[in-house]
Amino acid sequence: MNLLIGAVKPHHTHYYLLKSSDAKGHYHVVKGIVRVINGNRLDRHIHMFRGITTLDNRHYHRFYGKTGPAIPLEGGGHYHLIDERTFYNYDEPLEAQFGGVIYGEHDRPKHEHRFSGKTIDIIGYDPFFKSFL
Numbered sequence: 001m002n003l004l005i006g007a008v009k010p011h012h013t014h015y016y017l018l019k020s021s022d023a024k025g026h027y028h029v030v031k032g033i034v035r036v037i038n039g040n041r042l043d044r045h046i047h048m049f050r051g052i053t054t055l056d057n058r059h060y061h062r063f064y065g066k067t068g069p070a071i072p073l074e075g076g077g078h079y080h081l082i083d084e085r086t087f088y089n090y091d092e093p094l095e096a097q098f099g100g101v102i103y104g105e106h107d108r109p110k111h112e113h114r115f116s117g118k119t120i121d122i123i124g125y126d127p128f129f130k131s132f133l
Contacts, residue, residue, distance in 0.1 A: 009038040015120045016082060020113035024091050028053035030115045034067060041078035044069035061086035083116040
């Protein structure tokens with residue numbers, strides 16, 4: 001079978017595990033799996049991601065974003081850079097009788113965290129494409 005170099009674009013995903021910046025005396029762990037997309041090490045594809053941080057200092061942050069383009073690794077494979085920020089959250093957690101999120105107290109001090117790093121392992125290659133990669 002003749003294939004053009006870079007023509008095979010298998011669906012796959014990546015894992016990420018990052019530590020956020022310190023803010024207000026604490027940090028959060030940001031981890032997850034980027035959304036599945038078809039791509040290879042040469043086509044500069046990106047992935048979308050979203051999630052929530054670990055619970056630290058009695059709160060968590062939501063986050064979402066997109067990776068940078070695929071960066072080829074020597075010997076095959078690729079990774080992506082991530083450089084994003086969390087949504088704001090209040091410096092002091094609100095006491096809510098029934099849980100959930102309370103909005104509307106806009107004058108309360110809030111903070112965010114930055115996080116950056118790179119994706120780790122490629123997960124979920126289609127077995128058919130494994131021989132081409």
